[in-house]
Structures are given as structure tokens and as C-alpha cells.
Amino acid sequence: MAKLEIVIFEDNRHLRESLEMVINSDPELACVATFSNGSDAIEKIKKHDPDIVLMDIEMPRVDGIDATRLIKKHFPEIQILIQTVFYDDDHIFKAICAGAAGYILKTTTPSGYIEALKDIGKGGSPMTPGIARRIVDLFRNSVPQKETAASPMLSFREKEVLHELVNGKSYKIIAADLNLSIDTVKSHIKNIYAKLQVNSNTEAVAKALRENL
Structure with missing residues (x-):
């Protein structure tokens, strides 16, 4: 069975390295590359051809939302899981509109990250429960x-x-x-x-x- 190949965009070095270790600890997942910012995202994705991108929002030079939008435009088949400290509606809305398939908080446990990545690889849209509730509220409040x-x-x-x-x-x-x-x-x-x-x-x-x- 082929592993799900994942690329990480995360500006915090310690978290980036920790996530890489967590991902590679699971036999069904493989981290093929990590990057500290979203600049040159198209070239980076083209080189590594991942199944999933684990994307931070707050990064220098090119943030995660803009990088997500670019990646989905050129590689619509790639699934993007946003991971962030932001819990507000504006960031959630922008990430979804950019094409993210899932949205989790950085407080998620290592096992939660693995579960979310596997879920998104199977066509699911994992979200931290609190985030999911906010999206439901946004959905309800915006539909006439x-x-x-x-x-x-x-x-x-x-x-x-x-x-x-x-x-x-x-x-x-x-x-x-x-x-x-x-x-x-x-x-x-x-x-x-x-x-x-x-x-x-x-x-x-x-x-x-x-x-x-």
C-alpha cells in the first residue's frame, strides 16, 4: 500500500521538525519535504508532487492562505489541511474560500494530526470540533x-x-x-x-x- 505523501509549510522550526517526526512515525504516511514559508509554492509542489499539504496560515513572505489559493489553482487535486493558532471567523472563511479541505488548530494532539491527515487522504474534511461549529454558524447565518x-x-x-x-x-x-x-x-x-x-x-x-x- 502506497503511503500518503505530505509536504509541510510551517515557519516555526521546532514545530516543523516535530510534525515531520509525527508524520513519519506512522506507516501509512510520509513527509517528503518541509518549508518555512509559502514563497515559490508552485515550484516546491511541482518538485515533490505530494498528496496532501499541511499548511500554516501565519508565515513570512507568502502566507498560508495565499499559498493555498495558488496551489489549488495549479494543482486542484492536492488536498490542503490548514493548521493554525487562529480561531476567528475571518481566517476560517478565507482558508475555506482559498480551497482548504480541512482546518485544525495547532493544539491538536499528534494522534489527532495523523487521524486528520488520513481522513483528508480518504476524501474527508477534518476539522477541530470548535472550528466545525464556527463553520456551521457561518453557514447558517449566511444562508437566507x-x-x-x-x-x-x-x-x-x-x-x-x-x-x-x-x-x-x-x-x-x-x-x-x-x-x-x-x-x-x-x-x-x-x-x-x-x-x-x-x-x-x-x-x-x-x-x-x-x-x-
């Missing part, structure tokens, strides 16, 4: 009470699944919570993405917020 004619019409079940996704839950947990099979959950998610014309739940939330669906 009445749907407009141009709004994509999600079914009741699709809305339930979307709500679970925004909470950062895995397909397996969603299936258990809603008493569905994993295949049925995947089918609903596929329909949600098609209707919203997105490729991840974070993109779905970003689109809903941007267009006030």
Missing part, C-alpha cells in the same frame, strides 16, 4: 431564510449529509448517525457536489457563503 430561484435545490437528506460534512465527520460516522450505508452517503455527497458544482464540502460551504445561497 427563503431559497431563491437560482439556489440549488438540495433534498432534505442531502442537507442532512451536508450538515454532517461541515461538522467534519467522516463518511463512516455520517452513515452511522443517519442510519445509512456508506455507499448511500457517498451517493448523496456526489449529488451535493454536482448541484453546487464543487469538489469538497469546504468548497460547498464557501460557495454558499459567497453567493448567499
Whole structure:
């Protein structure tokens, strides 16, 4: 089984080296490169061709949000997990709009990092619980009470699944919570993405917020 290859962008040397050790301690993961800032991100990603990027927000020269936006523009298939000390709505919103597939705090445990990286590698969108709640609140507060004619019409079940996704839950947990099979959950998610014309739940939330669906 091929390992998930990960590139780290983190300006704190001690944390960068610690994360590299944590990642390489798991047999399913491999850290292939680390960088202290987001400058020349396209060239760095092109050289190492990772599956996942673990991205810090606050970095010198080019910050993590701008680097995320550039990477997703040139390499849309690469999944980006934001890791940061920021807990405010503005940073969360900007990271999601830039294309991040997950958002966790630096206070996350080593095992939490490993779990999040594996989850994102399987198509999930891991988020620290507190972050997930803020995104739910942003989503609810930004969606008008009445749907407009141009709004994509999600079914009741699709809305339930979307709500679970925004909470950062895995397909397996969603299936258990809603008493569905994993295949049925995947089918609903596929329909949600098609209707919203997105490729991840974070993109779905970003689109809903941007267009006030």
C-alpha cells in the first residue's frame, strides 16, 4: 500500500521538525519535504508532487492562505489541511474560500494530526470540533431564510449529509448517525457536489457563503 505523501509549510522550526517526526512515525504516511514559508509554492509542489499539504496560515513572505489559493489553482487535486493558532471567523472563511479541505488548530494532539491527515487522504474534511461549529454558524447565518430561484435545490437528506460534512465527520460516522450505508452517503455527497458544482464540502460551504445561497 502506497503511503500518503505530505509536504509541510510551517515557519516555526521546532514545530516543523516535530510534525515531520509525527508524520513519519506512522506507516501509512510520509513527509517528503518541509518549508518555512509559502514563497515559490508552485515550484516546491511541482518538485515533490505530494498528496496532501499541511499548511500554516501565519508565515513570512507568502502566507498560508495565499499559498493555498495558488496551489489549488495549479494543482486542484492536492488536498490542503490548514493548521493554525487562529480561531476567528475571518481566517476560517478565507482558508475555506482559498480551497482548504480541512482546518485544525495547532493544539491538536499528534494522534489527532495523523487521524486528520488520513481522513483528508480518504476524501474527508477534518476539522477541530470548535472550528466545525464556527463553520456551521457561518453557514447558517449566511444562508437566507427563503431559497431563491437560482439556489440549488438540495433534498432534505442531502442537507442532512451536508450538515454532517461541515461538522467534519467522516463518511463512516455520517452513515452511522443517519442510519445509512456508506455507499448511500457517498451517493448523496456526489449529488451535493454536482448541484453546487464543487469538489469538497469546504468548497460547498464557501460557495454558499459567497453567493448567499
